[in-house]
Amino acid sequence: MTESAKGYAHPYRPLALAIAALLCLTALTVSLSRFDLGALKIAAALTIAAVKATLVLLVFMRIGKTGKAVPISFIATIIILAIFIGFIFFDIAYR
Numbered sequence: 549m550t551e552s553a554k555g556y557a558h559p560y561r562p563l564a565l566a567i568a569a570l571l572c573l574t575a576l577t578v579s580l581s582r583f584d585l586g587a588l589k590i591a592a593a594l595t596i597a598a599v600k601a602t603l604v605l606l607v608f609m610r611i612g613k614t615g616k617a618v619p620i621s622f623i624a625t626i627i628i629l630a631i632f633i634g635f636i637f638f639d640i641a642y643r
Contacts, residue, residue: 563608566604573596573600580596
């Protein structure tokens with residue numbers, strides 16, 4: 549294996565823990581869908597989805613080990629997405 553190829557090897561333990569966490573969060577999402585939580589159901593589902601996406605980005609895509617431009621653009625994207633979701637909630641609430 550060349551020196552550059554060794555830099556991209558992932559240790560087994562963090563990957564296995566990430567997969568286990570993603571499966572647990574998926575089970576939590578499915579179990580929450582069976583309860584009547586009212587408006588809290590949407591917030592819970594979005595929170596779990598955000599945690600799962602962050603876990604994938606940090607463990608599998610290694611976004612924390614890149615330069616500063618990637619995390620900054622990720623945070624900006626999340627902020628813009630939150631604004632759009634907020635606009636959707638306001639649109640639905642005031643119809």
